Amino acid sequence: MQIVLLERIAKLGQMGDVVNVKDGYARNYLLPKGKALRANKANLERFEQDRAQLEARNLERKTDAESVDGKLNGESFVVIRQSGDTGQLYGSVTTRDIAELLSENGFETARNQIVLAQPIKILGLHEVSVILHPEVTSTVIVNVARTQDEAVRQAAGEDVTAEPVDEEDTIAVEEVFDEGVEVNLDEDAGKAEAEEATIREERSSEEEAEAVAEEATATDDAIESSDNEEESED
Template sequence: MEVILLERIAKLGQMGDEVRVKDGFARNYLLPKGKALRANKANRERFERERAQLEAHNLERKSEAEAVAAKLAGSSYVAIRSAGDGGQLYGSVSTRDIADLVTAGGATLLRTQVALANPIKTLGLHEVVLALHPEVDVTVIVNVARTEEEAERQAKGEDVTQRRDDEYEEEAPALEELMDDEGLAHEVSGEPEADGGEEEEQA
């Protein structure tokens, strides 16, 4: 389907461009959301009549988005999740979760504005892009941790997953030493029995 864009659409074009898109994308998204018109003579004339108004409205929305972006730039949001020692989450952090975190922080955000290809499934600091407007993006940090204390350590640059591995490596030699001591104790306690057995055989 040929449509006339009423605003900039990523990977499609700028306001006023006529582009061909899949029918489903046009009917289910572009047309009902007011982002495009069917490309025909009547709508071309309508667009030209309303162009100045559309551009003014777009500029207003862009200015509002830039103000929000300025407030959100560099912001960090903590998401507490259960995870294994390797850092793999038992669940995930989705676009809806991130939108809820940002909204709880005081800025209204829709899940569709979170540019996340796949849900977050590991602990750590994750950069996430928020598309506040077709021409305005901002990057925030989502700090995924098992506890608030762990999130604070991550924010300082500590790899909490690596620390757990290091702790295990420190404990391993002590465990091996303990096992060696126990083995030696068994050997010492077993020597008299071996000698006693030999004496009985000689008798």
């Protein structure tokens, strides 16, 4: 669809430019938001008639945005979220969350003014762009932490996801064992080998006894069979 822009649109053009866009983009966003008109003869004439008024209105909006930018740009805002030890959030921080955060702090903002490549899913300091006007963009820092204390430490440059070394957890080896007790690995290994040898000897003796018993049983059976044959002959 061919349209005429009523304000500057990123990646499209400046006010008054006639450009081609996808029909869905025009119908669902640009036209209903008052950012463009269909580029037909009537609308082009209308635009030229209203151009001075549109430019004056745009300049006023830009001036207001620059005033807000002077207060907002570079500011830091804290978001408290739960996370694992590695800093991975249980959930994420979205454009809606950031817009609500800015609004709560006196900067009325809509979610479509927040620019995020993807939702924030990890602790830390994150730069976020806020579009105040087609020609004015602020950058703020979103400090995502588990507590206010961690947020302060992160702002000071500390990595709160690094696990601190606990002195109580680093117990010396000699404190684990009672004094005077020596650990002799070779001796333990020797004992283990001796136990295995004993088990093997016991198994061998048992197997030998079983073999002897089987042999004796076979002999008894043979003798009994012979006696039965002799009785039969008699």
